[in-house]
Amino acid sequence: MNPYQKRPRQTGFTLIELMIVVAIIGILASIAIPQYQVFIGKSKWSAAMTELSHVKTALEVAVNEGTVPSLTVIGLQATTTNCNNVVTGSLTLDNTIVCTIIGGPADVNGHTLTLTRTAGDDSVWACSTTVLQKYVGPVGLCTGT
Numbered sequence: 001m002n003p004y005q006k007r008p009r010q011t012g013f014t015l016i017e018l019m020i021v022v023a024i025i026g027i028l029a030s031i032a033i034p035q036y037q038v039f040i041g042k043s044k045w046s047a048a049m050t051e052l053s054h055v056k057t058a059l060e061v062a063v064n065e066g067t068v069p070s071l072t073v074i075g076l077q078a079t080t081t082n083c084n085n086v087v088t089g090s091l092t093l094d095n096t097i098v099c100t101i102i103g104g105p106a107d108v109n110g111h112t113l114t115l116t117r118t119a120g121d122d123s124v125w126a127c128s129t130t131v132l133q134k135y136v137g138p139v140g141l142c143t144g145t
Contacts, residue, residue: 037105041135044104048113049127049142055097056115056125063123069095095119107132113142 058074074097095117101108111130118124127142136142 038134041105041108041131042137044101044108045113045129045131045135048099048101052097052099052113052115056117059095059097059117060123063095063117101131108135 055074059069062069062074097115099113101111101113103109108131113131114128116126116128118126129136129142133143
């Protein structure tokens with residue numbers, strides 16, 4: 001072989017280039033995965049709150065019609081799942097609805113959501129929950145732990 005003849009240049013990535021790409025992907029994943037868990041927690045809590053909106057309406061109708069509110073009257077089942085995010089519910093005599101949220105990260109799964117209706121003609125709904133406030137949103141919406 002002639003020593004002055006050009007050798008074909010090799011193409012491809014070097015090991016260091018591949019290691020840099022893997023490191024960048026690892027850094028992005030370490031940031032994205034916890035943020036995704038927070039997003040999932042927020043969506044599970046919002047879905048549970050939305051699914052209970054019909055319960056508030058049914059309770060208002062029952063009270064306005066003079067019917068004694070019960071779980072079946074307001075459309076909430078006590079022990080079986082009647083929606084995707086609320087597994088159990090209870091209704092107390094002071095028109096407090098307590099539900100347990102299912103699904104999502106551990107900070108949301110198994111925690112309770114409590115909706116309380118004040119008595120009287122100008123009733124107001126109050127919300128409290130055992131879910132961390134970062135999943136609930138602004139404090140005015142509902143009070144979390």
